[in-house]
Amino acid sequence: MMKHFSLFTLVLLFSFPISAQVIYEPFESSKLGESRDIKIQLPRNYDAEEETLYPLVIVLDGDYLFEPVVGNTDYQSYWEDIPNCIVVGVNQSDTRDNDFFFAEETNFPHAEGANFFEFLGMELIPYIEDNYMVSDFRIAVGHDMSANFINYYIFKDKPLFRAYVLLSPELAPEMAAFMSEKAPLLDRNTFYYLATADDDVKRLKNDILALDNSIKGIQNEFFHYRFDDFEDANHYSLVGLGIPKALNQIFSFYKPITKKEYKEKVLEYEAGPYAYLMRKYEDIELFYGFKKKVVENDLRAIASAAKKKNDVESLKQLAKLARQEYPDSMIGAYYQGMYYEEDGNLKRALNSYQSGLLLEESDFVNKDMLLDKIYELQD
Structure with a gap:
């Protein structure tokens, strides 16, 4: 050639x-x-x-x-x-x-x-x-x-x-x-x-x-x-x-959750948003032969679906997963606070948001977001 x-x-x-x-x-x-x-x-x-x-x-x-x-x-x-x-x-x-x-x-x-x-x-x-x-x-x-x-x-x-x-x-x-x-x-x-x-x-x-x-x-x-x-x-x-x-x-099956997937699969999954997330990542490991760390995009999608469907249990499991996957990030504190808010425990929600201020910012969760939540709950 x-x-x-x-x-x-x-x-x-x-x-x-x-x-x-x-x-x-x-x-x-x-x-x-x-x-x-x-x-x-x-x-x-x-x-x-x-x-x-x-x-x-x-x-x-x-x-x-x-x-x-x-x-x-x-x-x-x-x-x-x-x-x-x-x-x-x-x-x-x-x-x-x-x-x-x-x-x-x-x-x-x-x-x-x-x-x-x-x-x-x-x-x-x-x-x-x-x-x-x-x-x-x-x-x-x-x-x-x-x-x-x-x-x-x-x-x-x-x-x-x-x-x-x-x-x-x-x-x-x-x-x-x-x-x-x-x-x-x-x-x-x-x-x-x-x-x-x-x-x-x-x-x-x-x-x-x-x-x-x-x-x-x-x-x-x-x-x-x-x-x-x-x-x-x-x-x-x-x-x-x-x-x-x-x-x-x-790598079409590997990609983060898209808007189309969110509307047609996540929201429609009978077992709930968090169960869908677990199934998705299990399928990725089975299909490709290696584990994928849960990406922040997917955490956001599942949190949004859980709130939309009033699925407090999915939010609880998601908060636990976020803390495991991102222990040094604000992500875990943010979703834990979101869970406590949806569960009606505003005092614990406030404590969660405050605890996140000392952690690292992520692509989607930063100090200003946590402060907005803190001021909102204090008011």
Whole structure:
């Protein structure tokens, strides 16, 4: 693939977070018989001593694809739309033809391609798992030839990845037929993202559209598929459009409670708002394989629903949860005070609000809010 120095290149450069700390290291591979350069991006405030596990994102064609992936994961995790991730890129600019080699007879990895296939699954990922706090929720990202290559891992008896991001793949012959046979058989939640563009390479786009046509109608509750055909984009610029769309799709169940979810699910949940919150976070852990800390947005949504439904018990449980999740923040004192107000115990409500003045402010709860509550109760 030719290197294209364009406005798009500058956009990708600026998408990379300036504060990011990237680990560059050579990786000696017995499978490849040579050293391969890798890049590792750890989440902000990463602490190996904590028990937090992070999704692992493996980026092929890491020479140019690693930075836009890192920029998008860092940005979206900052706003809590996706979890913090550990991103690992594999540089391949001098080896990609060999790395992605497949046999014409089978259209599956062969020779050097088979070695690279085993390098990822048997060497690189185990190394990352041994040295960093990663969960078993793994995402593979590829573009062009590497996008086709990540398909092969879905055909293992136990697929190596839970999410596959194919950005304008140069598909092997019969891949559409292979995928149409495999996707209905998946028995574990798997995300599959496919993207092309109106000005994509014509021969690639024809095959991509054929793949989309073969899998878009598959009925399998475990197969989560999204396809994008971007306007005003080409083979290279679609990368910057596809990555955030893919992350949004992959972590759609992880996102904080939206207005739509609040109206259609939280308020309508028969067991009550707090029970809905517990169910949501249990589902996240079950679905993605790691725990999510309850975010402040969701505490606000559940408090609002509890007040609207006069559900004092939900407020009581929510206040307890807020104190557990944010012991040094005003959040716990604020929701505890709210519970006591709704329960008619104004003296305890006042004491709760006053106790919060010595704690740390949050994104939504500050000293002025507590003082307003205190003055209101005193009057």
